[in-house]
Amino acid sequence: xxxxxxxxxxxxxxxxxxxxxxxxxxxxxxxxxxxxxxxxxxxxxxxxxxxxxxxxxxxxxxxxxxxxxxxxxxxxxxxxxxxxxxxxxxxxxxxxxxxxxxxxxxxxxxxxxxxxxxxxxxxxxxxxxxxxxxxxxxxxxxxxxxxxxxxxxxxxxxxxxxxxxxxxxxxxxxxxxxxxxxxxxxxxxxxxxxxxxxxxxxxxxxxxxxxxxxxxxxxxxxxxxxxxxxxxxxxxxxxxxxxxxxxxxxxxxxxxxxxxxxxxxxxxxxxxxxxxxxxxxxx
Numbered sequence: 001x002x003x004x005x006x007x008x009x010x011x012x013x014x015x016x017x018x019x020x021x022x023x024x025x026x027x028x029x030x031x032x033x034x035x036x037x038x039x040x041x042x043x044x045x046x047x048x049x050x051x052x053x054x055x056x057x058x059x060x061x062x063x064x065x066x067x068x069x070x071x072x073x074x075x076x077x078x079x080x081x082x083x084x085x086x087x088x089x090x091x092x093x094x095x096x097x098x099x100x101x102x103x104x105x106x107x108x109x110x111x112x113x114x115x116x117x118x119x120x121x122x123x124x125x126x127x128x129x130x131x132x133x134x135x136x137x138x139x140x141x142x143x144x145x146x147x148x149x150x151x152x153x154x155x156x157x158x159x160x161x162x163x164x165x166x167x168x169x170x171x172x173x174x175x176x177x178x179x180x181x182x183x184x185x186x187x188x189x190x191x192x193x194x195x196x197x198x199x200x201x202x203x204x205x206x207x208x209x210x211x212x213x214x215x216x217x218x219x220x221x222x223x224x225x226x227x228x229x230x231x232x233x234x235x236x237x238x239x240x241x242x243x244x245x246x247x248x249x250x251x252x253x254x255x256x257x258x259x260x261x262x263x264x265x266x267x268x269x270x271x272x273x274x275x276x277x278x279x280x281x282x283x
Contacts, residue, residue: 013040014035014037016090018090020032033052034049034051035050035051036108037049040080043062044061045060045084047108055128055135056105056106057125058124082112105126
């Protein structure tokens with residue numbers, strides 16, 4: 001057997017409703033305002049109403065709620081949701097009334113619009129069997145609700161103050177980061193400007209030197225090439241002189257004797273030539 005689903009918890013509400021006064025002279029002071037405490041269940045609800053002097057109650061059973069919902073062609077859940085909407089808080093577009101229904105009974109009614117038609121719902125309330133207890137329950141509910149709201153306000157205020165302090169700290173950090181960023185950018189820009197000015201000064205010096213050479217009738221490019229050619233000529237001249245000196249040292253002296261500095265190859269060739277001459281003479 002499947003386990004039964006847990007019943008939905010009851011919801012409670014208490015609304016302060018402004019109602020028209022039927023006879024201002026016959027009602028006590030403070031009339032024109034009633035407090036409606038309601039208990040909402042999945043298929044029914046109950047009401048407790050007080051005007052400060054008397055108390056009235058109504059207990060809408062499951063059968064009564066279902067009949068009312070069928071009369072209005074609504075599901076029970078929709079009927080209860082609409083009733084809670086108008087009895088949990090006073091709706092500005094609705095007209096409320098709380099008037100005599102005879103034999104000490106009262107009738108609570110409220111209006112609403114449906115498809116452009118103004119309609120009215122009514123519920124009959126009977127005098128409470130214990131007026132003081134009913135009024136006390138309504139006041140206790142209002143006091144408890146007020147205490148819960150006050151505590152919630154305190155918590156929200158403290159949370160807001162804490163968030164405000166954190167926001168101020170974040171703002172201070174953001175300002176400090178912005179200042180550090182600005183200082184870093186300023187320092188970097190100053191170094192960049194110094195390097196750029198140095199490069200500009202070097203370019204001006206080179207340009208002035210070019211202008212000076214051109215004014216002297218010299219082409220800077222030709223002057224550089226001329227310097228390179230001069231350095232090449234000096235090198236070739238040095239090499240040429242060395243070759244000349246070597247050729248002079250290789251020639252035989254005028255005395256007929258071989259040069260002590262002559263190479264072995266030349267001496268050998270001279271000896272061979274002399275030997276051939278002797279052989280020809282013998283023939």
